Amino acid sequence: MSRLLVCPPDYFAIEYEINPWMRRSNAVNSDQAVRQWHHLMQVLEQDVGAVLDRMKPVPGLPDLVFTANAGVVVGNKAVPSRFRYPERQREEAYFEDWFRGQGYEVVTLDPGHFFEGAGDLLGFPDTWFGGYRQRSDIHVFSTLSDWFHREVIPLELVDNRFYHLDTCLCPLSGGELLYFPPAFDHYGQEALAERIAPPRRLLVPEAEALRFACNAVCVGKHVVLPAGCPETESLLTSRGYLPHPVPLDEFMKSGGSAKCLTLALD
Amino acid sequence: MMQDQETVLLQGHIIDSLILAKVLDTILMMGGTFDLQDVQIGKTREEPSRARIIVRASSAKLLSEIVHAIQPHGASVESERDCRLAAAPADGILPDEFYATTHLPTQVRMHDQWLEVEGIEMDLGIRVDPVSLTARTIPMGQVTRGDLIVIGREGVRVIPLQRPRDRDVFSFMASQVSSERPHGHIIGDVAKRLVQLRAGFREAKAGSKVLLAGGPAIVHAGGREALTWLIDEGFIHVLFCGNALPAHDMEVDLYGTSLGYGHAAGRVVPHGHEHHLRTINRIRAIGSIEAAVTSGVIKTGIMAACVRRGVHVVMAGTIRDDGPLPGVITDAIEAQDAMRAAIPGIGLALLVASTLHAVATGNLLPATIPSVCVDVNPAVPTKLADRGTFQAVGLVMDAASFLRDLARELGWKP
Numbered sequence: 001m002s003r004l005l006v007c008p009p010d011y012f013a014i015e016y017e018i019n020p021w022m023r024r025s026n027a028v029n030s031d032q033a034v035r036q037w038h039h040l041m042q043v044l045e046q047d048v049g050a051v052l053d054r055m056k057p058v059p060g061l062p063d064l065v066f067t068a069n070a071g072v073v074v075g076n077k078a079v080p081s082r083f084r085y086p087e088r089q090r091e092e093a094y095f096e097d098w099f100r101g102q103g104y105e106v107v108t109l110d111p112g113h114f115f116e117g118a119g120d121l122l123g124f125p126d127t128w129f130g131g132y133r134q135r136s137d138i139h140v141f142s143t144l145s146d147w148f149h150r151e152v153i154p155l156e157l158v159d160n161r162f163y164h165l166d167t168c169l170c171p172l173s174g175g176e177l178l179y180f181p182p183a184f185d186h187y188g189q190e191a192l193a194e195r196i197a198p199p200r201r202l203l204v205p206e207a208e209a210l211r212f213a214c215n216a217v218c219v220g221k222h223v224v225l226p227a228g229c230p231e232t233e234s235l236l237t238s239r240g241y242l243p244h245p246v247p248l249d250e251f252m253k254s255g256g257s258a259k260c261l262t263l264a265l266d
Numbered sequence: 267m268m269q270d271q272e273t274v275l276l277q278g279h280i281i282d283s284l285i286l287a288k289v290l291d292t293i294l295m296m297g298g299t300f301d302l303q304d305v306q307i308g309k310t311r312e313e314p315s316r317a318r319i320i321v322r323a324s325s326a327k328l329l330s331e332i333v334h335a336i337q338p339h340g341a342s343v344e345s346e347r348d349c350r351l352a353a354a355p356a357d358g359i360l361p362d363e364f365y366a367t368t369h370l371p372t373q374v375r376m377h378d379q380w381l382e383v384e385g386i387e388m389d390l391g392i393r394v395d396p397v398s399l400t401a402r403t404i405p406m407g408q409v410t411r412g413d414l415i416v417i418g419r420e421g422v423r424v425i426p427l428q429r430p431r432d433r434d435v436f437s438f439m440a441s442q443v444s445s446e447r448p449h450g451h452i453i454g455d456v457a458k459r460l461v462q463l464r465a466g467f468r469e470a471k472a473g474s475k476v477l478l479a480g481g482p483a484i485v486h487a488g489g490r491e492a493l494t495w496l497i498d499e500g501f502i503h504v505l506f507c508g509n510a511l512p513a514h515d516m517e518v519d520l521y522g523t524s525l526g527y528g529h530a531a532g533r534v535v536p537h538g539h540e541h542h543l544r545t546i547n548r549i550r551a552i553g554s555i556e557a558a559v560t561s562g563v564i565k566t567g568i569m570a571a572c573v574r575r576g577v578h579v580v581m582a583g584t585i586r587d588d589g590p591l592p593g594v595i596t597d598a599i600e601a602q603d604a605m606r607a608a609i610p611g612i613g614l615a616l617l618v619a620s621t622l623h624a625v626a627t628g629n630l631l632p633a634t635i636p637s638v639c640v641d642v643n644p645a646v647p648t649k650l651a652d653r654g655t656f657q658a659v660g661l662v663m664d665a666a667s668f669l670r671d672l673a674r675e676l677g678w679k680p
Contacts, residue, residue, distance in 0.1 A: 126311070138285070138340040142278035142314055151311045153283040154340070187284040194282065 131165025
């Protein structure tokens, strides 16, 4: 059983521009966004069998819907995010309150270094990957590695369209890695190639990477991903996964998709 | 070759992620260099690795650009402290715990910035002026009560020599002391340097002067004509010697002997041992070597060439000197200061056939100045290296053969 934190899109909108996808002129169709979000929740609960914890949306915090950036949860410990942009820093207190309210032991990073939660920290049970340069600072990964006794391989994100690690890389439950190599510099690409054997590397084509095919939620053999990524779906199918495409284009206006809308709690 | 440097620390999973490789590549690609110090590799996958990296660049601006470029990859600048100072307790006395210099480029930290220590030379103290923010080496004897002197090692850093870009014998920066090794290529490389330096000297480029410190064996062994030619051709700009080299050089001019031996015939001349005394007496009567040359009394040889070419000559006397000749400095500390004052601007030092002057000059030279020590006795270059002048290339050969080969290489036709 997999537990995920989500937040309904009651106040979701484009109110500022902090990544190349966001344009205030490209307004969100709120009804459509709500419909797409509920569809995603339905797939997660009914098809995938995940348990959802819903947090209360807050007026004036349009991006609270992207709970992947709340922080990271490891066992009963939660490390809340330290956002780079002031626009999202206001979310920190709400996420931290939620973790405390649920009984998590909240461990906080030193101020001065940015860390955007599960958006930039993903991995397999023994090895984690940390995306840096766009949003999170590389320094936080050695701290997290110390706290949780895990290897954390930092990867520099070099294309600002893929501003969080979860926009271009998705570890799958069977040890495969779904990713878009050009989002990383050649050191990062080589470090990944060193770590993951060729048959386990699932390389997403650029057109689908730009639809955020990598922003997928993997629970067991189920993979929930944005609709419109047929090649990625066949890659997944060929490795025995069950893809669940969900239309999420209203959230793409803000530079987010399936994975950004959830935070794994166990 | 002066370099600015900063120490940075990198930690985490820096090996498998290739972050360390990326940081080092970035330093090199931007034109810097690095020294990897204390690399600790994690013993297990979970354990982080650590690296301490000294980053160097040719200017403070480039260094700051490099450090700025590697910081986002986790390199953090190691915090450094200012150097410690103490006031000199009395004239001529350094405070206890004074920092003793090496002859390598050195910097001291004051108010969070690194200051270049000027006048670098081994075995001195460092005096700091906290108002003008400057630091300079100071010999013990020149200390004035109250001078602020660097103590301890904190906030002091010594910068190792960078390998020179020229790929010649000096690029190895290691003493080759053996009579078994071929000399030809070393002499060839010295000749090439002399040609470059003479061109630089003519264009008034800094660091283009050539210093020769030599003993009287140059004259006895038959190197006088070759050295005279080198001076006349403008290859030598500073001469360090004692009383004997000029005495015997001028003895040849006046009597045709050196230390009483017929210079051409190679036989002892009756009463020849008096010749050098008579030479010294004659020059003392004239008043100076310069006057002896300009008045036409001394017409040939090393000193005549020095006067003609305006070579800066420092003659330092010793306890066994006869006379001495006018101009020989008999106070050892005064002589040291005069030699020290002639060091700035030197780009190559030739230490030929004099243990005393080779070691004395070696003590004054910063390690950045390429040097050659030529002596027929292998103990001399060895002694020089043992006393710290490790940059000197040792050449075990007769002084005259060296000077003649060198001059021939440069076009001398005896």
